[in-house]
Amino acid sequence: MAEKKRSFSDEELQDLVSSTDSGARAPRNRYVALLISGIALLWSLFQLWIAEPQFWFAGTADFMRIIGSDQTRPMHLTFALLLAFLAYPAFKSSPRHYVPVFDWILAITAAASAFYVFWFAREISNTARRARLIQWEVDWNILGWQIDTIYPQVIVGCVGLVLLLEASRRALGPALTIVGGAFLAYSYFGTGWLIPELIEHSGRSFSGIINTQWYDTNVGVFGIPLGVSTAFVFLFVLFGSLLDKAGAGNYFIKLAFAGLGHLRGGPAKAAVVGSGMTGLISGSSIANVVTTGTFTIPLMKRVGFTSEKAGAVEVASSVNGQIMPPVMGAAAFLMVEFVGISYLEVIKHAFIPAVISYIALIYIVHLEALKNDMPALGASRSLLQMFLKIFAGFAVAGVVFWGVIAGVGLLRDVAPAISEPVLLVVVLALYLAAIWVSAGRDDLEMDDPKSKDIKLPVMNEVFPTGLHFLLPILILVWFLMVERQSPAKSAFYAVSMMLFIIVTQRPLKAMFRQGGAILDETKAGFRDLIEGLIAGARNMIGIGVATAAAGIIVGTVTRTPIGTELAGLVEQLSFGHLFLMLVLVGVFSLILGLGLPTTANYIVVSSLMASVVVSLGAQEGLIVPLIAAHLFVFYFGIMADVTPPVGLASFAAAAVSGGDPIRTGFTAFFYSLRTVALPFLFIYNPALILYGIDLGTTEGLLQAGFVFVTATFAMLLFAAATQGYFLAPSYRLESAALLLVAFTFFVPNFWLDRVQPAFESHPPTSFEQVLERADPGDEIRLVLRGPDFTTGAERSLHIAHIIEGDGTGAERLEATGLLLIPEGDRMLMEEPMFGSPFDSEMQGFDFYDFDTPVELVSVQSEADRLPAQLFYIPALLLLALVVVLQRRRQTKPAF
Structure with missing residues (x-):
């Protein structure tokens, strides 16, 4: 029974x-x-x-x-x-x-x-x-x-x-x-x-x-973990609490339903977008599930989703809120300290994987609606048209944003003394104008999803009511991305704006409406302020305790040999293969995440394993950026909120939907396969996280745009393959073909490496000549071999070196800080100069083992070879074959 x-x-x-x-x-x-x-x-x-x-x-x-x-x-x-x-x-x-x-x-x-x-x-x-x-x-x-x-x-x-x-x-x-x-x-x-x-x-x-x-x-x-919680995380959590108390949560949900509710499976698509936007407000996947899920899950069930699938969609979208810039989870701020890069760099690296992950989830929901012939709420609209409108909106917003940057720069050049007061007056004027527009419309009310008559909100009616909520978000983005301020200072200014908004929005609306009780609304504004400050602090209790307790693990790893030795154990279990080790690290993260919150999970696993991923990749000849290793751990830590048998977010969704929590968790994990695959892909193709791409140049922006388009295309094909539906229900061979095409677009270098080597090897004695011939920006790799400092066993290591500036071979060699000792055809090495580019990377070698010296085995320069994008051609031909086969069985529009 x-x-x-x-x-x-x-x-x-x-x-x-x-x-x-x-x-x-x-x-x-x-x-x-x-x-x-x-x-x-x-x-x-x-x-x-x-x-x-x-x-x-x-x-x-x-x-x-x-x-x-x-x-x-x-x-x-x-x-x-x-x-x-x-x-x-x-x-x-x-x-x-x-x-x-x-x-x-x-x-x-x-x-x-x-x-x-x-x-x-x-x-x-x-x-x-x-x-x-x-x-x-x-x-x-x-x-x-x-x-x-x-x-x-x-x-x-x-x-x-x-x-x-x-x-x-x-x-x-x-x-x-x-x-x-x-x-x-x-x-x-x-x-x-x-x-x-x-x-x-x-x-x-x-x-x-x-x-x-x-x-x-x-x-x-x-x-460091508690330091990050103190300096950064609290302010961002407080920012979210104040936004929520001011009414932004309901506003974002209404926006999502106004834009997506009329599509097939519209409530599910709105849940994805709404949860992504409420990720700005709540760093908790559980709170995100309950906040948006109480409205979206009943509506998903109404259009044909089962209880488990409705809950799973909400879980998959809510959990991914922690990876969506500009406000990510607490672990993102820890990356700033652990990796040693700015928060802006973290946002840059996390942007494309997060966006394409959400786009793919919308597509997965769309495919579910097609498979089950689900109706739309109201008049049906086209998904393709919606994507085009969103793209046009982002393009217009981007042009306006760049125009504002240029205008502010011109103001500071012409009148630097009065620029800051003028900008403050402009922000205040924009706020008053937004409140005036909002006051001309009724305040948004919470809808009852169980009501028999569902009236979807209209974008033209919803959007103007919360324009003032966008101001603090824009201020946060401005100080982070344009002013290049610290996360703490950027969040402080955004919170300050929110404090002003939450106190003044009610009395200002009452004044503009000419009939409201201004004094009563002022008192209500101060009540909202106090309640928001209290809610922000209470939401921080778990994070503060978690970062402090996780510091115990960091302290033990630092003062005992467990970090290096456990890393060696994982390396042994993986037989020295990077892919197997990545699988082990992923499983380790999931197991720890069954009981640890995302932040604590990230601290533990990154402390133990992030550097191991980098070093083992270097031994295999693959240069893995440290930020890629940390993002890998972060993604799997997030997945622990989904994965049964614990998966707290899945249990929360099941509590809303009335479905089975275990089945909800497994379904959510299936929907989240794209989030599982992405970390492996950007380890092997760091361009997916924009690593090595300079966004300050036109060439870099074009390259980033190309990466985004191809990665989005590949992720949509991956989603179609895992869902077993593209233009029509897919046969297994068709799904396999779609996976192959998606993989080719994600990592085209994989096939090119099978045909042509990426690097040309040179004798170690020709190192100086190779440096002489290289152009600025070229990458040279050094293959080293020597005894391991801990175990004494001989190991190899690949190190990448980017040529900077002009100079002779001797000058460039001196700049590396490497100390080389020619001995016939061999090139022996002493410990590099302290503080030099190679000092930290070569610390794993024992330079005092005189029986087995460390030596430079070979020097590798980039080889002239065909562009990897040539493999897109056979991939597109294979895709065309799948399209032709499925068009014969297609019974409904694909978009």
Whole structure:
């Protein structure tokens, strides 16, 4: 007998979101509820202060002094821990309507442990970070134990670590707590029957572990992950919360339905686009599912989607919201620190995979509608026309944007002294004009998706009502992409605009409508502001705790051999093949992601595996950019929210649809195969992430446009192949042919490499002559061989070197920092000069093994060969054959 399924009520869905994102506890005691809200409000205000204003007021008062990361990070964690124990019950059976006394004790103790690091930051910098401890001489006798000296820093750090792991268990589930505890145990013991011989070490002292994990701002709890959470992530989460509170979420959903609702399977297409836009608001895939899914899933079911497929579409689109620039998940900000590039570069590399992934998902939904002959809501429209309109809209917006850039540049050249005030007045005028236009229309109301009569919104009616919501997003994009400001500063200005909007939009509308109660609307605006600030802080609890707890793993990897040795184990399991190792890393990410949030999963796997992907690729002769390895891990971490048996986003969607969560998860995974395939593709073809393409030149822009068009075409064919439907239901051979065509368009170099080698080899003794003949911008590869520093086994390595500027061969050789020793036909090498381009890449070699020296085996220069795009011709002919075969069976329009 089939199990009876049910849809959850709105209250149950909100409880599901709060229990995972902001804490499920809602005390009935008014004073306790106000205290929790007040702490959250103070956290938001503190984060806004450290983001920028402290620099304006520095020196005016002692309490306005500038504080550094050694104090901001502990204060950030103080708020997170205090709220974690107050907002998250210990167990499902624990009371939610009041805070037990024990939780008060834990909250205060945990917060005090982090606050200790804030308050005694200067003393700690002079002791713990120099491996010295503050000690107190005492004369205590406790149960026969004579204690003469206590170390307060060790006690505080120990208590803090234990309570941090407990907070992570409450907020995120047991997985991160177990992993963090296991890493701490491994760090201390080093050896034991549970620890494989490969990663054994002598063990670290208890005080040494506490010093590393609780008092070091480079690694450990207060290291880079928590620093990113403090400096960047909080502001972006707050930005999203304020947008949502202002009403932007409903506006984006209405826009999506106005543009796509009339197409076949329109509600599903609108769910994809709406979820992509609400990704600006929510960094949580679960909140995204519930926010958009409560409206889109019932409508998808109405046009013919099953409960599981409707939920799966929502899951696939909501989870991908974390990869959509310009506002990506917290892991994107961590990439800035881990990879050492700007956030703008991260956006550049993530843009094409994210966009084509969403386009492909829209197409997948379209194919589902065709396969099942689903009707449209209202008069049917063409998908192709919709794509053309979107393209035209983007083209017009791009021209306007470039015009604004030119205008601002001209203003700054002509009148630099008054340019900033003029721009501020222009932004204010645009805002007032947008509010005036919005006030001329009724405010958007939330629709009831269960209503019998569905009236799809009209774009001309919806679009003007929320123009002012686009201003802070444009400000964010402007400062990130045009002004090239830091993510923190860009987010601060965007949040500042949102603070102004949320306070003023209501009274301004009332004033323009000439009849509203301006005073009442002003009060309502300030209520929205306070509620938005509180919601932003509560949404940050889990992220703050997760980044701090994940820092334990980073600290252990840094101070023990597990990073290098585990990497060696993965290399052994993959038999030295990069593709097999990528599969293992992907599976590892999925398994860890069953219990870890995306951010923590990314921190753990990237710390262990990202550099291994790069190094093993170099051994195979494939130069893998570090950003590609990090994006690979990021994509698979996101997929963990989809994958059964845990897949929290799938469970949330099933709660809305009333479908089976496991089947929903498997269907969502099937829809997300494009997201699984993309990381492998851009590892082997980095052009897909625009690596090595200069967008500041006309040639670079044209190349990027070509990559985007071909990648989109290939991804649509991939989607058609995996769905088993193109112009008509596909036979297996036709699907295989479509996959082959898609692969050729994604990685044409694969076929060319089979025909012509990419590089021409030269003897190592001719290195200087090769450098002499090379032109600026040419790539030269060096093949090295020598003993591994860790294992002593001989290994090879390929290193890419881009020629920069003019010069003789001798001058270019000196610029590399390589120290070469000719010995007959061989070219031996000494350790490269410190800080030279090859210094970090060659650290894995043992230059002090005199029996087996490191040597330059060969020098490779780019070979003259046919353009790889020639293979598009046979691919297109194969596609034409599939089209001819399917046209005979086609019964309905393909678009």
